[in-house]
Amino acid sequence: MSHNSFGHLFRVTTWGESHGPALGCVVDGCPPGLRLDAADIQVWLDRRRPGQGRFVTQRQEPDQVRILSGVFEDARVRARFGGPVTTGTPIALMIDNVDARSRDYSEIAEAFRPWHADWTYFAKYGVRDYRGGGRASARETAARVAAGAIARKVLAGVTIRAALVQIGPHQVDRTRWDWAETGNNALFCPDAQTVPLWEDHLEAVRKAGSSTGAVVEVEAVGVPAGWGAPIYGKLDAELAAALMSINAAKGVEIGAGFASAALSGEENADEMRAPDPAAGEPGGPVFLSNQAGGILGGISTGQSVVARVAFKPTSSILTPRRSINEAGEEIELRTRGRHDPCVGIRAAPVVEAMTACVLADAYLRHRGQVGTPSGGL
Amino acid sequence: MSHNSFGHLFRVTTWGESHGPALGCVVDGCPPGLRLDAADIQVWLDRRRPGQGRFVTQRQEPDQVRILSGVFEDARVRARFGGPVTTGTPIALMIDNVDARSRDYSEIAEAFRPWHADWTYFAKYGVRDYRGGGRASARETAARVAAGAIARKVLAGVTIRAALVQIGPHQVDRTRWDWAETGNNALFCPDAQTVPLWEDHLEAVRKAGSSTGAVVEVEAVGVPAGWGAPIYGKLDAELAAALMSINAAKGVEIGAGFASAALSGEENADEMRAPDPAAGEPGGPVFLSNQAGGILGGISTGQSVVARVAFKPTSSILTPRRSINEAGEEIELRTRGRHDPCVGIRAAPVVEAMTACVLADAYLRHRGQVGTPSGGL
């Protein structure tokens, strides 16, 4: 990845800062002829918005997206497609920053918050824009969610959905997993009984001026076998990079992930049986388990692609912490501005978006090299 | 990454197959004027060789590397540098395959091993080279280790070392950690007391014709602050991709990794204090902990870069497993050929090598954009 872009055929470049006038992205390589309205993108941004619920940042952002290029509609196009379509040329999106109170950050103009990228940016560049965290801020991810909305259009037939599986030390009970539940609460929780447990935990954390981490799981259903390429174009490697690039991510695993280390070969191998046409099963092997998380040898197997991302506790905490400033003097720091007790919650739509972008790219690259959506049987 | 290459300025392209006549790599962008002999590379390959110890594959490979281009020596160079040096032009390396018994794989010419990439390669390409696992084989990693040896030359002042921290369900005791121990046993184990435990476990696994997973931890000491770039050039994202691309990897974490999710903000934040010149501490903050694993906001902090990679159990197991063949018929499969009970052991040098390549690339990219090894205080 270059600094500002990722992907190869379906390529996303994001720009803009949390406290600049706007932020946006450019999606290049999108196939032409796909129906695309700003509303198609807005719906995904709204899932992500801060201000929803007590447990996310109190900052108010409408996150209204505008499409500046790459789509077209006239009477003929409307008659043929029903609305604007992608032209195949780069799609530029822009989201205006509305609520940006920079006065909250003056205290740390010369200090390094120990939970933040202040020191590293300063060490690298020698100059640092300390307002609102600049690019390191989670608001940059709005652009990613917007790009992900376009990627989903490319991935017709694929469903991508994420859920939180852990907040702090509390994990969901996977035996009670219900995807529909994630739409019933503000925490993307798939286990109804865990929701009050998490809410109590977050309330306590918020009151203490502290923060807590989380683990997000994402699943992509309907990915055919054959996406990804061996060695360095591996689908899991591309996913790992995309997910690790999300603000506050500290770990990525695929399928059984770190638990694989303790499995035996027999436990880990996903056996196959023949499909049953009578049961409506299409051609290709039917897997009896999915420890692999849908990826083997860097290529999709046709099973659900499953990954998990670990998010560390939010950077902005209200408890004073030891640090130093640019002059090398020891100080104590705490911020008084907006405070997000668990950034992992809002990361769920971002995890989905990055997964969508990586899959869209893998799909187009596969189609480019091989010509068909998937080969094999 | 393209299929066959990774990196941006320090760019590595590997080629060749396990059962072809040779395999190799090309390293592009290496700075000129670095001393480099084939022996400098060979030492790292020898650490990786199969055939060392009872617990790795019984295949005998001398893995002799030859440098085909990119280094130069004449009398003047010898007088000035002491031996051959890199010219700055691409360095091509080649390793001949000596011991490749393809007869072991005839049984699976038309069958899909459930623990292997057979099905995915066939689904993607419609044709499959089943001999020895082709590119999916761990032997491809010899080329990576060779590239890593060159990367280490670029990273003068940085020490990169890996250790196994878990085999099967057995983790090391971190309170007894001694890096020197990793050189005293064949398992890269840093905890002397865990070695016999692992040996017993592996013996049992081998006798049962089974396999077991592992977790490898890598540490890079001496990385200055400032390497990596925000958003999509993040050092941890690049590391994640590189490490996840290693054969059998299923998870990558940085610093506290997945454990971050359960930490509070106060526990997770690495506080800083001022350096003590009297104690020989150079300028820049001294961190009081390293939950971050040396990377914040995608940029190195100056602390050790610490990552962990989870490896699933080896693909080749001797217990029959259910599968299907290309005709869709149900079969049982077991291989009789060479059998590696724990591929994670030999992955340790590969983890080091990939880490070295990513860091070398990040160093050159930083130097390119900013001009100095690191800015800041």
Added chain:
Amino acid sequence: MSHNSFGHLFRVTTWGESHGPALGCVVDGCPPGLRLDAADIQVWLDRRRPGQGRFVTQRQEPDQVRILSGVFEDARVRARFGGPVTTGTPIALMIDNVDARSRDYSEIAEAFRPWHADWTYFAKYGVRDYRGGGRASARETAARVAAGAIARKVLAGVTIRAALVQIGPHQVDRTRWDWAETGNNALFCPDAQTVPLWEDHLEAVRKAGSSTGAVVEVEAVGVPAGWGAPIYGKLDAELAAALMSINAAKGVEIGAGFASAALSGEENADEMRAPDPAAGEPGGPVFLSNQAGGILGGISTGQSVVARVAFKPTSSILTPRRSINEAGEEIELRTRGRHDPCVGIRAAPVVEAMTACVLADAYLRHRGQVGTPSGGL
């Protein structure tokens, strides 16, 4: 290059369309700490503006640029640098489209102008935005000129300047070359005596509703030896791609260019002599000629980099031409809208800008790989 970006370390992504609300670019990899105001960019855009003089398009565009990210200023920065500086993070620029009369193009909604990319876009994408030429329009180049302004900041010590050397069949007299002249006329002509000749030619062309081609020459003075890399990173190859990507470009040559074919080896070789310190000549060979155009083996020699770009006559002409429409019917086409008799005139600032971007990228890549601005004696 991907579709929407070019460059490797100094990477430029442009977006937007001629008849959308705005267009812009993102420059990634710019070194930090460089002084940069919107005015620094505006001056270069103003040189390019349509509406200057009778001979360019009558469209009125203020081309006001805004910097949305990547620069920062507070009291300390102002005190230290004198104004805003680049932060090292991506720089997003935006230029609003003010004057966009789309009604001029309705006639060709379903027809393919034979002098335009209408047919090729339709053949490729199956859908076509015919308004104003979309991305194929010369207005997209405003974004390039903006990026070039930033590149010039990176290239302190290098002067980049372009001149027209030919309009239609009329070439300048190189014995009368005076760079200062290019600022005295609207045609970037370095030969005062040729100006009236060109003006007459253009007047006749404009009245006839026709168009004419041009050749632009660019020179970069102060490029040290050592930029560019052999084989596929060659500076001349990168320049060729960047210049050929300019709208209407049909040929690129370096130094003696196509005339090299007719030279003998003796005539073509640029001999060298030793520098004369008494005459203030720095170390390194002094070349006695510059047939090479400043590049040998893909690497800069330290001499001026010289290239020429040929531009075909403008697409929009008022004489009816034979063509077909999407239904396959034969038609005659002529446009009534704005009409640019010689797009090559306005291309001069774009040629400079692309040259600046390529050189900035080569400089950073060289610095990344080798560490010093240039090696050698």
Added chain:
Amino acid sequence: MSHNSFGHLFRVTTWGESHGPALGCVVDGCPPGLRLDAADIQVWLDRRRPGQGRFVTQRQEPDQVRILSGVFEDARVRARFGGPVTTGTPIALMIDNVDARSRDYSEIAEAFRPWHADWTYFAKYGVRDYRGGGRASARETAARVAAGAIARKVLAGVTIRAALVQIGPHQVDRTRWDWAETGNNALFCPDAQTVPLWEDHLEAVRKAGSSTGAVVEVEAVGVPAGWGAPIYGKLDAELAAALMSINAAKGVEIGAGFASAALSGEENADEMRAPDPAAGEPGGPVFLSNQAGGILGGISTGQSVVARVAFKPTSSILTPRRSINEAGEEIELRTRGRHDPCVGIRAAPVVEAMTACVLADAYLRHRGQVGTPSGGL
């Protein structure tokens, strides 16, 4: 392009030096299932071999290519395809260097040949491999020709052919153009009457120990409309970079090229008429001329893609030239080794090969983004 690779989906990495033991290339992204034998590649290398005819280097190189990976054959594959096929995994090729007399170059170990890249390599890297010109040598192009052979397999239905159109000051008469003639002489000349003129010229040049330049024209027939992408993925920009990267290239033009500058808009526009099914013309416009050289707006039109490359006179000449050495002393240089009076002759197969690689890449990228070989009518 990175230093050592070019292309995006169909990606070529070359390695090796003129005086090392071997050189080779890796082709990544080739579609699977294409028939490929070493003989298919060898035939194109043999067209390029030095030693054919009096007018090329007297060096004797069998240029035997070996395929090390990326193809596969067993009984089933043979029955289905007729022989080995590409697997879709990277294809590694190697060509052994047989005849490499390095003693010819000792004189210039510390001197800079004014016609060569000696000074620039030294300036860039501080160290220089002077034997045989290293990577700058024309022998590196053998690897490109090999890659081009594979690209041709991807481009079934496309014919790529090159001819010399000028040697020294002598141009062919285009009215006598006969492609079949290029196979009847050693100069790739399409005009039988020009051959003796060129032979006399070359004989005189060779005897004088001088060298002469050339212009090569390449044509790709059968390229459908739609390949290439706007702005920076332009087919002509990619071609320009690829062709300019060939050793000794100093100019590239497409279609009418530099002559476009003197054309009027009416002369330059390629008019279109409707196809005549009765005459066997497929759908899509029929162009009445091809000033565009088959590319408009960076995308192929369906007409022949036509480009020309100018080559400067060969570097190695036998007349003493002024230069300096590393110590800054003035010297005279002449080489006594092998001497190629016109490198442009052997460049013709290389021009074809690079054109093939660029087109194969454009084809796969188009197929990846859009899904069909070409859209439109």
